Amino acid sequence: MQISIFGLGYVGCVSLGCLAKNGHEVIGVDISSFKVDLINQGKPTIIEKDINNIILEGFENGRISATECPEEAVHNTEISIICVGTPPSTNGHLDLSYIFKTAEQIGKALKTKDSFHTVVIRSTVVPGTNYRYGKIVEEFSGKKRGESFSVVSNPEFLREGTAVHDYYHPAVTVIGGDNTYAMEQVTAIYSSLQAPIEITDVKVAEIIKYVNNSFHALKIAFTNEIATICKALTIDPFKVMELFCKDTRLNISPAYMKPGFVYGGSCLPKDLKGLVTMGHDNYLDTPVLAMINSSNEQHKKKAFELISSTGKKKVCLVGLSFKEGTDDLRFSPYVELAETLIGKGYHVTIYDEYVRLSKLIGANKAYINERLPHLSEHLTYNLETAISENDVVIISHKNFDAQTYRHLLKEKTAIIDLARIHELETLSNYEGICW
Ligand SMILES: NC(=O)c1ccc[n+]([C@@H]2O[C@H](COP(=O)([O-])OP(=O)(O)OC[C@H]3O[C@@H](n4cnc5c(N)ncnc54)[C@H](O)[C@@H]3O)[C@@H](O)[C@H]2O)c1
Numbered sequence: 001m002q003i004s005i006f007g008l009g010y011v012g013c014v015s016l017g018c019l020a021k022n023g024h025e026v027i028g029v030d031i032s033s034f035k036v037d038l039i040n041q042g043k044p045t046i047i048e049k050d051i052n053n054i055i056l057e058g059f060e061n062g063r064i065s066a067t068e069c070p071e072e073a074v075h076n077t078e079i080s081i082i083c084v085g086t087p088p089s090t091n092g093h094l095d096l097s098y099i100f101k102t103a104e105q106i107g108k109a110l111k112t113k114d115s116f117h118t119v120v121i122r123s124t125v126v127p128g129t130n131y132r133y134g135k136i137v138e139e140f141s142g143k144k145r146g147e148s149f150s151v152v153s154n155p156e157f158l159r160e161g162t163a164v165h166d167y168y169h170p171a172v173t174v175i176g177g178d179n180t181y182a183m184e185q186v187t188a189i190y191s192s193l194q195a196p197i198e199i200t201d202v203k204v205a206e207i208i209k210y211v212n213n214s215f216h217a218l219k220i221a222f223t224n225e226i227a228t229i230c231k232a233l234t235i236d237p238f239k240v241m242e243l244f245c246k247d248t249r250l251n252i253s254p255a256y257m258k259p260g261f262v263y264g265g266s267c268l269p270k271d272l273k274g275l276v277t278m279g280h281d282n283y284l285d286t287p288v289l290a291m292i293n294s295s296n297e298q299h300k301k302k303a304f305e306l307i308s309s310t311g312k313k314k315v316c317l318v319g320l321s322f323k324e325g326t327d328d329l330r331f332s333p334y335v336e337l338a339e340t341l342i343g344k345g346y347h348v349t350i351y352d353e354y355v356r357l358s359k360l361i362g363a364n365k366a367y368i369n370e371r372l373p374h375l376s377e378h379l380t381y382n383l384e385t386a387i388s389e390n391d392v393v394i395i396s397h398k399n400f401d402a403q404t405y406r407h408l409l410k411e412k413t414a415i416i417d418l419a420r421i422h423e424l425e426t427l428s429n430y431e432g433i434c435w
Contacts, residue, residue, distance in 0.1 A: 004073035004080045006102045008035045011156050012083035013045045014163045020058030022192050028066035029073045039066035050164040074109035081120045094126055103133045107140025117149045118182040122156045127203040150182035153205035173197045176205025225286040232282035259434050261418035262296045264333035265322035306431050310414040312391035313346050319397030320352040327354045330367045334396045350378045351386040395419050
């Protein structure tokens with residue numbers, strides 16, 4: 001394939017070399033004549049393991065060249081991969097001016113190109129950039145997206161220092177677009193890599209890099225806070241984290257990583273608080289750990305705000321225990337939500353097939369007696385009337401499928417979904433807690 005690469009920095013230079021090594025003819029484009037000259041002498045623009053040989057080899061077998069002329073690059077290639085910088089502006093936004101400049105340049109070049117052209121945004125950009133990029137290309141080319149060109153989002157995940165290795169061994173290749181032909185072209189570029197290719201929505205492809213890097217930052221800060229507490233308690237943090245990583249069922253795994261409602265129950269809040277207190281007792285500040293609870297509280301507030309925004313006062317909560325399939329009410333966030341609603345004058349009906357007042361014992365019974373002493377007045381064992389006789393249905397658990405709800409819901413009943421019953425999302429009066 002003939003491919004042009006806009007931007008010959010870290011990402012662009014590695015892409016140039018690796019694509020040429022995979023047999024493609026690659027033209028690099030940069031506004032820096034110094035970088036263009038380096039490539040045209042068979043030299044890389046960056047210092048990275050293995051990159052010298054890869055660029056030299058590609059240059060010597062005629063697969064690599066560079067130019068300062070965007071038009072020349074666009075006219076001689078089918079695909080342009082955008083790897084220009086997206087530095088932060090002083091107020092924290094991304095400076096997308098380099099990105100949009102390439103859109104103008106490619107748009108102008110496409111005015112005089114007859115064949116279809118695919119633009120691939122490899123740089124890290126905010127959601128919505130792909131769409132804006134297409135508009136600029138349309139404006140400068142006078143051509144239509146989808147007919148004469150397409151814009152595909154394909155974020156880069158390499159890390160400096162291991163960039164060439166990372167290029168050839170990505171965990172996953174993400175491709176987001178709205179044109180089948182263009183996405184097939186981009187898929188073909190990566191077909192030689194031993195990594196799954198995920199085709200997804202444009203905006204999902206645009207945001208994923210932010211999500212990844214924010215999580216990586218969170219992992220580092222979390223680990224360092226754990227280590228700081230361990231040090232104060234003369235515990236070896238390396239042994240702790242090594243052990244932590246051995247649990248690939250709950251720790252290093254997709255567990256708990258589905259959007260939903262808050263954590264609660266008798267363990268997570270207690271143990272998190274206990275750990276933060278261990279830090280406090282040793283005069284340590286652990287802001288990441290300390291703020292987890294604030295984030296959880298914020299999410300609780302969001303649920304109440306969604307309910308109050310319906311303007312309706314007759315609500316029904318489907319699911320009360322901290323987790324479905326149990327009658328454990330201790331520190332259940334749904335008990336707290338019910339408490340808030342009752343306190344604010346809502347008429348609250350509660351249905352939970354696992355909660356039988358007569359069977360509650362010990363700490364569970366003591367907890368609910370303290371938090372919701374009049375639970376019996378709110379509890380019903382009839383799902384049908386609970387749903388059909390109220391104006392808002394709050395779904396806490398996933399016990400019932402969409403069919404059951406659709407069958408019982410009145411036309412104007414508002415649904416506040418904390419658990420995600422996917423098939424209800426199309427209803428006009430449906431609101432997911434964070435989707
Ligand atoms: N460096 C990394 O480790 C890494 C990893 C993944 C993703 N990214 C993302 O990839 C993008 C590029 O990062 P980088 O580190 O390679 O940037 P960089 O600053 O090293 O290189 C950017 C290059 O783009 C050139 N450029 C600017 N405007 C141009 C134009 N109109 N035409 C052609 N060239 C132009 C610049 O001269 C420069 O050589 C950024 O969005 C970055 O966030 C970087």
